[in-house]
Amino acid sequence: MSAYCFRRPFWLRYTDFDFKDELSLTALLGIIQESATGSADELGFGYADLKPKNYGFLVVNTYGEIFRRPAFGETVTVETWPLPPRHVFFERDYRVLGEDGQPVAAAASRWCLVDLSTFSLLTGEALGEANTNCPYNPEKSIAVPNWKVPRMQEGKEVYRTVARQSLCDHYLHVNNTRYADLFLDCLPMQALEGRTLQSFHISYAKQAKEGSELALFAEDRGNELLGEVRMGEEVLTQCRFTFRAR
Structure with a gap:
């Protein structure tokens, strides 16, 4: 089988x-x-x-x-x-x-x-x-280097936004797919023109509800972007994206 x-x-x-x-x-x-x-x-x-x-x-x-x-x-x-x-x-x-x-x-x-x-x-x-009865399959499609996203060393606040209802799903929090745009919006078009995304890692610690004020912090290292979504002093979500030249 x-x-x-x-x-x-x-x-x-x-x-x-x-x-x-x-x-x-x-x-x-x-x-x-x-x-x-x-x-x-x-x-x-x-x-x-x-x-x-x-x-x-x-x-x-x-x-x-x-x-x-x-x-x-x-x-x-x-x-x-x-x-x-x-x-x-x-x-x-x-x-x-x-x-x-x-x-x-x-x-x-x-x-x-x-x-x-x-x-x-x-x-x-x-x-x-x-x-x-679930036919669990142990096959791996990819080797994950580490499930932990590294913290930024020199991260800076880039912008703030509010979690509006259009970002939320049936669990009444920001849908996990929406964080990709929030993180990539930390970079302007000019910074992204010469790069293409190679790998992505997003870690979700806490949920953002409608009305939450979110602060986006990022550290752009050229071939790597580290980012955090914060609400007050809490880190809700982290990312590590790597890029290669286009």
Whole structure:
């Protein structure tokens, strides 16, 4: 019996691309998240399955590497599968393939299952038969160097913004894909023109609700960007992006 793998094609729209005609990180994270949702639905622990219990999966880390930039109108296929849980961490890996079947990107993410009433962390046993019957696949699509994002040494505040309702999802906090734009907006077009994104790592510690005032801090090292979203003295989210020359 072959190992479980969920596959879904995505047609890339013009609105998925940035000012350099490159697939935006937000769009890439979006199709990854959509494929994860489809897989979870298929396996019996999707949003509709968990909502009656007031449970939810919240992402903790997302790491990925980009090998090739797809073109307008190209159809890419995302493959994803859940790995065996590690206590309160649920890992999931992804491959993004081009029309030629060659890899465009690979990614890995860690999630926590949360009781939304108490915000206590749950193990796989809370999923009941969906966990018992889940065809967890131990295959790794990518080696994650370190799940911890390094702190900035010389970070500076770049701008402030307020979390408006348009950034929020059904958990009433800023959706994880939206942080990519918040971080990349720390750099002007001129700084990004000569670089292309090579790898990304976003770590989510706390949630930003509607109305939260967010301060964006960044340290641009040329081939590396370190960033933090802060609310007061709290660090909500961190990133480490690496770039190569275009």
